Amino acid sequence: MYDMIVVGGGPAGMTAALYALRNGKTVLVIEKTGFGGQITHSPKVENFPGSLSISGNELADKMLEQILAQGAEIEIEKVTAVRDEGKVKIVETEEGGAYEGRTVVLAAGVKHRMLGLEGEYELVGEGISFCAVCDGDFYSGQTVCVVGGGNSALQEAILLAEKCEKVVMLQDLPFYTGEQRLQDVLFAKENVKGFTNVKINRFLRNENGLAGVEIEDRTSGEKREIACDGLFEAIGLIPENEPFARLAALNSYGYFDSDERCLTGTEGVYVAGDCRSKGVRQLTTAVADGATAALAACRYLNEQ
Ligand SMILES: Cc1cc2nc3c(=O)[nH]c(=O)nc-3n(C[C@H](O)[C@H](O)[C@H](O)COP(=O)(O)OP(=O)(O)OC[C@H]3O[C@@H](n4cnc5c(N)ncnc54)[C@H](O)[C@@H]3O)c2cc1C
Structure with a gap:
């Protein structure tokens, strides 16, 4: 039996493992695809303290190396359920595994909703991005499109308009769904243009990656090509929490509700990272979150 089982080998999960291991606990981290989570899609990370610029893959490798050096056990399996049997939690996987732990940290992260167009996945990091705070600086003085019309898309666009030469909003509905106040701020900027009621048909490419998009008016069917250096997709996040809904309360958006201590309502179960409701x-x-959840779990284990 492990002291802690971490579900998800992203930055939150690996940090939880690190803190528990350094407290002398035994830890198993179960990751369904590859260690590192979303950040492995980023070719350049420039806002993580301690390094000027590092690729997401390199950062993920360093995190994995660090927890392995501290004695973490890892499995590449997809967790399908966590059963709460009081002092013991059983973590079940699609591959047939059933691992026992005294505590569980849920750190399954989120997926970004994507447009579903051909070649999209390969363009992530080669022109397609999901985070203006993270990647906006790479498009300084260039033209970007922002896909979406909710608050997140409007906020991303406001940020991008400060540094990019031109920002083009692409919204599939005939109107923007985000707050009017954000719309006013955004469209007061001279370098922002918007198309509503349009769908994106395909990506245009050059030797560097993304070169633009072809859009089509949903009513008239009129098509046009828009050249851009970057495209920020802000059409929603999909938390990967459904299998664990019985262990921790999910809000109406599918995120775990927890306080700043990362506790859930189930004794011995903690949540960390993008999968919980939070502002940033x-x-x-x-x-x-990983550190906070692990230290709370260690306190709980020490009291048993
Ligand atoms: C393209 C891109 C660029 C970014 N750039 C930056 C940046 O420059 N700076 C910055 O601060 N942030 C950046 N971010 C955001 C940052 O990557 C996330 O905030 C961070 O990775 C969240 O960590 P996490 O561990 O909570 O979740 P995730 O990174 O989502 O990791 C969760 C892990 O859990 C695994 N998992 C999910 N379900 C299961 C299951 N059932 N069983 C087993 N494993 C499971 C997933 O496969 C995943 O590996 C970027 C994100 C993207 C997509």
Whole structure:
């Protein structure tokens, strides 16, 4: 039996493992695809303290190396359920595994909703981004499109308009769904243009990656090509929490509701990272959650 089982080998999960291991606990981290989570899609991270610029893959490798050196056990399996049997939690996987732990940290992160167009996945990091705070600086003085029309898309665009030469909003509905106040701020900027009621048909490419998009008016069918250096997709996040809904309360958006201590209503079960409701989803806040959740779990274990 492990002292702690971490579900998800992203930055939050690996940091939780690190803190528990350094407290002398035994830890198993179960990751379904590859260690590192979302950040492995980022070719350049420039806002994580301690390094001027590092690729997301390199950062993920360093985190993995660090927890392995501290004695973490790892499995590449997809967790399908966590059963709460009081002092013991059983973590079940699609591959047939059933691991026993005294505590569990849920750190399954989020997926960014994507447009579903051909070649999209390969363009992530080569022109397609999901985070203006993270990647906006790479498009300084250039033209970017922002896909979406909710508050997140409007906020991303406001930030990008400060540094980019031109920002083009692409919204599939005939109107923007985000707050009017944000719309006013955004469209008061001279370098912002918006198209509503349009769908994106395909990506245009050059040797560097993304070169633009072809859009189509949903009513008239008129098509046009828009050249851009970057495209920020802000059409929603999909938390990967459903299998664990019985262990921790999910809010109406599918995120775990927890307080700043990362506790859930189930004794011995903690949540960390992008999968919990919070205002800022970044590496720094994910690793902060990992540390907080692990230390709370260690306190709980020490009291048993
Ligand atoms: C393209 C891109 C660029 C970014 N750039 C930056 C940046 O420059 N700076 C910054 O601060 N932030 C950046 N971010 C955001 C940052 O990556 C996230 O905030 C951070 O990774 C969240 O960490 P996490 O561990 O909570 O979740 P995630 O990174 O989402 O990791 C969760 C892990 O859990 C695994 N998992 C999910 N379900 C299961 C299951 N059932 N069983 C087993 N494993 C499971 C997933 O496969 C994943 O590996 C970027 C994000 C993207 C997508």
